[in-house]
Amino acid sequence: MKKARLKDVAVLAGVSQGTVSNVFNRPELVREELRERVLAAAKKIGFRGPAPAGRVLRSGRSNLIALVVDASLHYILNDPFGQKLLSGIAEVCDAEHIGLTIVSADAERRDGWSIESAIVDGFILFCITEDNTLVELARRRGLPFVAVDSGEVPGAGAVDVDDRTAAAEAARHLTGLGHRRIGILSLEMDDKERTGLVDEARFATISYTTPRSRLLGYRDAFAEADVDPADVVVYECLNDAPSVEEAIRVMFAPGREHPTALLAMSDTMALAACGALARMGLSVPHDVSIVGFDDVPEAERASPPLTTIRQPVEEKGRVAARMLLAGEREHRVLPTSLVVRASTIPAPSEKRSARAAREPAPVQDL
Amino acid sequence: MKKARLKDVAVLAGVSQGTVSNVFNRPELVREELRERVLAAAKKIGFRGPAPAGRVLRSGRSNLIALVVDASLHYILNDPFGQKLLSGIAEVCDAEHIGLTIVSADAERRDGWSIESAIVDGFILFCITEDNTLVELARRRGLPFVAVDSGEVPGAGAVDVDDRTAAAEAARHLTGLGHRRIGILSLEMDDKERTGLVDEARFATISYTTPRSRLLGYRDAFAEADVDPADVVVYECLNDAPSVEEAIRVMFAPGREHPTALLAMSDTMALAACGALARMGLSVPHDVSIVGFDDVPEAERASPPLTTIRQPVEEKGRVAARMLLAGEREHRVLPTSLVVRASTIPAPSEKRSARAAREPAPVQDL
DNA sequence: CCAAATCGATGAACCGATTCAAGGACCCCT
DNA sequence: AGGGGTCCTTGAATCGGTTCATCGATTTGG
Numbered sequence: 001m002k003k004a005r006l007k008d009v010a011v012l013a014g015v016s017q018g019t020v021s022n023v024f025n026r027p028e029l030v031r032e033e034l035r036e037r038v039l040a041a042a043k044k045i046g047f048r049g050p051a052p053a054g055r056v057l058r059s060g061r062s063n064l065i066a067l068v069v070d071a072s073l074h075y076i077l078n079d080p081f082g083q084k085l086l087s088g089i090a091e092v093c094d095a096e097h098i099g100l101t102i103v104s105a106d107a108e109r110r111d112g113w114s115i116e117s118a119i120v121d122g123f124i125l126f127c128i129t130e131d132n133t134l135v136e137l138a139r140r141r142g143l144p145f146v147a148v149d150s151g152e153v154p155g156a157g158a159v160d161v162d163d164r165t166a167a168a169e170a171a172r173h174l175t176g177l178g179h180r181r182i183g184i185l186s187l188e189m190d191d192k193e194r195t196g197l198v199d200e201a202r203f204a205t206i207s208y209t210t211p212r213s214r215l216l217g218y219r220d221a222f223a224e225a226d227v228d229p230a231d232v233v234v235y236e237c238l239n240d241a242p243s244v245e246e247a248i249r250v251m252f253a254p255g256r257e258h259p260t261a262l263l264a265m266s267d268t269m270a271l272a273a274c275g276a277l278a279r280m281g282l283s284v285p286h287d288v289s290i291v292g293f294d295d296v297p298e299a300e301r302a303s304p305p306l307t308t309i310r311q312p313v314e315e316k317g318r319v320a321a322r323m324l325l326a327g328e329r330e331h332r333v334l335p336t337s338l339v340v341r342a343s344t345i346p347a348p349s350e351k352r353s354a355r356a357a358r359e360p361a362p363v364q365d366l
Numbered sequence: 367m368k369k370a371r372l373k374d375v376a377v378l379a380g381v382s383q384g385t386v387s388n389v390f391n392r393p394e395l396v397r398e399e400l401r402e403r404v405l406a407a408a409k410k411i412g413f414r415g416p417a418p419a420g421r422v423l424r425s426g427r428s429n430l431i432a433l434v435v436d437a438s439l440h441y442i443l444n445d446p447f448g449q450k451l452l453s454g455i456a457e458v459c460d461a462e463h464i465g466l467t468i469v470s471a472d473a474e475r476r477d478g479w480s481i482e483s484a485i486v487d488g489f490i491l492f493c494i495t496e497d498n499t500l501v502e503l504a505r506r507r508g509l510p511f512v513a514v515d516s517g518e519v520p521g522a523g524a525v526d527v528d529d530r531t532a533a534a535e536a537a538r539h540l541t542g543l544g545h546r547r548i549g550i551l552s553l554e555m556d557d558k559e560r561t562g563l564v565d566e567a568r569f570a571t572i573s574y575t576t577p578r579s580r581l582l583g584y585r586d587a588f589a590e591a592d593v594d595p596a597d598v599v600v601y602e603c604l605n606d607a608p609s610v611e612e613a614i615r616v617m618f619a620p621g622r623e624h625p626t627a628l629l630a631m632s633d634t635m636a637l638a639a640c641g642a643l644a645r646m647g648l649s650v651p652h653d654v655s656i657v658g659f660d661d662v663p664e665a666e667r668a669s670p671p672l673t674t675i676r677q678p679v680e681e682k683g684r685v686a687a688r689m690l691l692a693g694e695r696e697h698r699v700l701p702t703s704l705v706v707r708a709s710t711i712p713a714p715s716e717k718r719s720a721r722a723a724r725e726p727a728p729v730q731d732l
Numbered sequence: 733c734c735a736a737a738t739c740g741a742t743g744a745a746c747c748g749a750t751t752c753a754a755g756g757a758c759c760c761c762t
Numbered sequence: 763a764g765g766g767g768t769c770c771t772t773g774a775a776t777c778g779g780t781t782c783a784t785c786g787a788t789t790t791g792g
Contacts, residue, residue: 003508005778016742021780031740048508052485053423054778057747060419063479064467073456073466077449090439094470099479100439101430101467104460113429113465119418119485142369142414301667371748382772387750397770420748423777 004047006054013041024050056119064099065089065324066120068134068145070127070191073104080268080296081313085126085148088317096325105134115141122324124148124317127208133191144327146320151209152331157323159332161311163210166336167217167263170291170309173338174261175225178347179289182227183251183259184218184234185244185269187211195243197250198234211236214265214293233259237269244272252280260288260347267292267299267308274302274343289344304342311336370413372420379407390416422485430465431455431690432486434500436493436557439470445605446634446662447679451492451514454683462691471500481507488690490514490683493574510693512686517575518697523689525698527677529576532702533583533629536657536675539704540627541591544713545655548593549617549625550584550600551610551635553577561609563616564600577602580631580659599625603635610638618646626654626713633658633665633674640668640709655710670708677702 010017015038022029023038030038041047056062067089069076076082086100093100103118115123115137123145125134135153138145146157174182186198189206206212215234222232235247244264252258264270270292274284284290284304292299295310312334319332376383381404388395389404396404407413422428433455435442442448452466459466469484481489481503489511491500501519504511512523540548552564555572572578581600588598601613610630618624630636636658640650650656650670658665658674665672678700685698 003778006780007778017779018743018781019741022741025780029740034740048506049482050780051778052483053419053426053428054747055483055780056485057419057423057749057778058780060747062419062485063477063483064485072460074453074460077453077456083443083449087440087443090443090468093479094438094440094472097478097480099467099469099484101465102456103465106460111429112463113459114463116415117418117421117429118465119422119428119430140414372750373748383749384751384773385771388771391750395770400770416750417748420777421750423748423779424750426777 004042004045006047006050008045009038009042009047012045013038021050062099062119062121063097064101064120065093065122065124065321066101066103066118067124067126068103068105068115068138070105070134072106073102076102076104076126080298081266081294082126084296084313085317088314088319089124089321090317091314092318092321092325098325105137122146124320124324125150144324146324148316148320149210155329157320157329157331159316159319159323159334161316161334161336163213164217164220166293166309166311167214167265168220169217169336169338170263170293171218171221172224173307173340173344174263174289174291175221175227177261177289177344179259179261180227180347181231181257181259181261182222182233183247183262184215184232185247185262185264185273186215186234186236187239187265187269189236193238195236195238195246198236202236203234211265218263239266239268241272241275244269245276248273248276248280252277252282258288261344262288262290264290264292267294267296267306270306270308270343271298271302274306285343285345289347291344295339299339300341302343307341307344308339309336310339370408370411372413372416374411375404375408375413378411379404387416428465428485428487429463430467430486431459431488431490431687432467432469432484433490433492434469434471434481434504436471436500438472439468442468442470442492446664447632447660448492450662450679451683454680454685455490455687456683457680458684458687458691464691471503488512490686490690491516510690512690514682514686515576521695523686523695523697525682525685525689525700527682527700527702529579530583530586532659532675532677533580533631534586535583535702535704536629536659537584537587538590539673539706539710540629540655540657541587541593543627543655543710545625545627546593546713547597547623547625547627548588548599549613549628550581550598551613551628551630551639552581552600552602553631553635554604555602559604561602561604561612564602568602569600577631584629605632605634607638607641610635611642614639614642614646618643618648624654627710628654628656630656630658633660633662633672636672636674636709637664637668640672651709651711655713657710661705665705666707668709673707673710674705675702676705 006020007017010020019030020038023035027035067086090100103113103115105115122143123138125138125145125147127134127150135147135150147153148159150158151160152158187210189208189211233251235250237243237247262273264273270290273290277284277288282288292306292308295308299306299308315334372386373383376386385396386404389401393401433452456466469479469481471481488509489504491504491511491513493500493516501513501516513519514525516524517526518524553576555574555577599617601616603609603613628639630639636656639656643650643654648654658672661674661676665674681700
């Protein structure tokens with residue numbers, strides 16, 4: 001038995017197709033007697049109600065919005081930042097009875113469920129890797145979208161935090177505590193999955209905006225405090241434990257004067273760094289102070305609780321979803337704040353560091 | 367300018383609609399020269415590629431599967447169990463290039479994105495509240511589905527753990543440690559959002575299968591160990607902190623001999639109970655032993671680390687997704703195991719507890 | 733009692749593609 | 763020249779609804 005259609009019901013009930021449609025969608029427009037006849041006919045041939053695919057084709061609305069990420073679904077569901085973002089979006093979806101789906105724009109594949117094939121009313125773009133590929137794809141698709149953490153996007157909504165200012169605040173906290181030799185754990189700077197030390201040449205080629213802005217912010221604070229750029233080492237990581245471990249191994253290589261403090265561009269990395277340092281026998285904050293970024297829930301529960309930059313991730317999700325549904329196209333910048341916990345303490349005394357300064361100069365990376 | 371359609375491109379390029387379709391979907395079937403002409407025409411009128419809605423209508427496939435929950439999206443994204451389940455499903459979706467969406471069947475609303483309106487290839491049903499409403503709705507929709515934690519479902523796939531046996535193992539652990547007065551923190555037993563003590567009458571009316579099975583399992587173990595049913599108190603909670611707090615207040619009311627151990631039907635509740643007990647000045651495990659259920663990631667990190675029943679939640683997700691995509695309809699039961707950590711210790715000796723019973727009740731703060 | 737308003741139902745246009753049987757063009761071979 | 767293949771392309775059917783102008787019938791108003 002083939003699946004019953006509106007038309008089949010119409011024929012059996014002896015009414016027009018439009019009437020059957022009305023019975024299901026606007027019953028109040030149909031006389032009761034007739035309505036019941038139609039319903040009876042529907043039941044008789046096992047009609048399950050109007051097929052959504054047809055409805056969407058005609059109406060153009062699917063009541064579904066997508067969060068697009070340039071990572072795997074699995075990644076985003078397990079990343080604290082991703083979870084919070086989703087959670088915020090979900091709140092709005094709940095309130096509006098809108099569905100939520102995740103689109104992975106990981107590979108360049110166009111098959112399956114992708115930006116080009118997803119049946120949705122709009123996108124929220126989250127570029128972990130601050131690329132603008134997603135923006136390009138979304139634009140091509142011609143659906144409304146809001147970009148998160150991608151800076152201003154002409155013709156679309158955007159929600160951000162002021163990364164540069166926030167990063168400066170984090171770095172200022174450290175310089176205020178007297179730290180002068182500082183290591184930076186940076187997020188990826190492009191989509192090449194590269195890890196390693198960052199020199200000026202590399203800095204000049206950064207294509208993702210988040211790491212660039214934060215790096216600039218850190219530098220702002222260093223300049224204010226007259227920190228010698230030669231005492232700052234930057235390592236590009238992948239926001240996972242292995243690459244952070246690698247960074248720590250390099251920064252804290254034996255025979256080399258190591259940083260007294262670390263600035264991490266995500267709490268995930270900061271926490272990974274704590275672990276790596278512990279395995280090397282170094283204690284946080286006694287041997288090394290660490291400032292994270294994001295203030296994920298784990299940051300507070302960690303030991304020691306992490307000093308970090310709080311950014312309202314869930315709120316980002318909420319705002320993005322609301323903007324998308326309301327069709328707004330502003331660029332909104334959400335506030336951040338420094339949360340001081342126990343992972344940062346004053347740098348070791350001047351004397352000690354002065355002595356250190358007379359020792360042979362360390363390799364200089366930046 | 368109206369949106370360009372396949373047909374418009376066809377007209378402009380002077381070919382048939384079918385050919386244009388082929389250019390986009392099976393380019394190898396079209397002669398190169400012609401293909402380029404079509405592509406040029408498409409670009410000229412700003413055709414963005416075949417619209418997914420049309421494709422879906424015709425092909426009947428959307429490449430999207432849904433996790434259906436009878437809760438809000440926000441809830442499921444923040445519940446550790448839900449996160450794990452999603453994570454497992456996501457792994458399979460990633461591998462198959464299939465999309466993932468969450469459908470909330472919370473209210474009885476039929477508008478927006480619901481079981482009846484979602485454009486998907488199939489459902490994974492997760493009934494926190496072991497109702498069979500979802501099964502009914504899914505069946506009516508006529509799409510393939512797999513039910514998680516709902517017992518065997520005729521004509522559909524199902525994946526479960528053996529709740530009764532697992533619960534018995536948890537309870538046996540406690541009786542083996544000498545505990546005889548035991549409190550049970552139960553999940554909801556129906557969709558009424560009721561909380562409170564559970565007597566035989568209530569027990570008889572349980573409509574959700576998970577709490578029933580687990581309660582039966584606990585009883586199995588109590589019977590084996592000759593625990594007096596009168597020493598067992600069951601409290602129905604809502605899997606959240608407030609209702610657990612309420613349960614704890616009742617079970618540990620002043621002037622009453624309190625349980626020496628607690629069986630919680632979820633780690634979420636077990637952890638909430640730890641918190642509530644701590645606020646009352648009672649220590650886990652010294653004053654009260656606790657066994658959870660699920661073994662969520664937090665269970666291991668908690669202090670004290672939680673003794674619990676491990677169930678392979680992520681695997682449930684993976685298996686369910688694979689079954690759905692493969693069209694399998696078996697009933698698969700996944701293994702569980704007892705994980706003994708530090709939240710359970712032997713019961714206080716018979717003598718000591720007898721003495722304690724004669725002492726004045728301690729001051730209680732909550 | 734006629735005109736106007738109301739109500740309910742109709743029918744056809746339209747949403748945007750996929751697919752496949754059938755036909756045309758062209759080449760090879762005998 | 764004609765039979766037999768290839769290789770493209772076409773045309774039309776199909777997927778399943780929604781919507782709205784229109785029309786007939788019934789009420790209401792004056």
